[in-house]
Amino acid sequence: MTTAPDDARRDALLHQAIRELVECMDDTLPGTFEITKEGIVHDMRAPAGPHELTTLRVRKRLEKVMPDELVAHTGTPDVENQAEGILRHPDVMVIAEADMEVEGSFDPRALVAAIEVVSRSNPDNDWVSKMRDYPLLGVPVYVIFDPRTGSGAVFTDIHPTPSGPRYATRKEFVYGEDVTIGEWTIATQDLPRYA
Structure with missing residues (x-):
């Protein structure tokens, strides 16, 4: 289905209005805000504890094994595809340092991997x-660490489906096993769990 120019313009204006609302809320309300096809997602996760420690340990372990031109970035900005109306903020983004030299949001197609630590909330x-x-945005590798269960999964191989692009391959792991993210393998021992 093709989108008429007026529809595309309306969608772009709507996305921009939602984005401005999210930016206003980011400064005044706790948690993080992201934009999906369904609307705004508000994650009330606490900024400390097992979530942040998992993010830190995964980032440090990845940076020990990746080439110097790649980073495991945990800060801002977000990744955004305005045409799809999606703005996301991965907990860890594997990206080339050169691809970070942009104004505004990162291009999600520049990511090597997006890594999320499951929020308790x-x-x-x-x-x-x-x-x-993430497959709709073209992120080739998506990894989930779940401190609720002490397990996770790596998703790869984007392929088309009637519902849109999806990951074809899912490799599950439990904490204590090594996990391969892209071309790099890291340990998952000593990752904290939610109490």
Whole structure:
């Protein structure tokens, strides 16, 4: 189905209005805000504890084994595809340092991998919503670490489906096993769990 120019313009204006609303809320309300096809996702996760420690340890372990031109980035900005109306903020983004030299949001197609640590307050955001959005954005590798269960999964091989692009390959792991993310293998021992 092709989108008429007026529809595309309306969608772009709507996305921009939602984006401006999210930016206003980011400064005043706790948690993080992202934009999906369904609307705004508000994750109330606490900024400390097992979630942040998992993010830190995964980032440090990846940076030890990746080439110097790649980073495991945990800051801002977000990744955004305005045409799809999606703005996401991965917990860890594997990206070339050169691809970070942009104004505004990162191009999601520049990511080597997006890594999420499941939030205790909104696990479906990582397991359902981002599972749909990341292949649509063209992110080739999506990894989930789940401190609720001490397990996770690596998703790769984007392929077309009637519902849109999806990952064809899912490799599950449990904490304590090594996990391969792209071309790099890291340990998952000593990753914290939610109490």
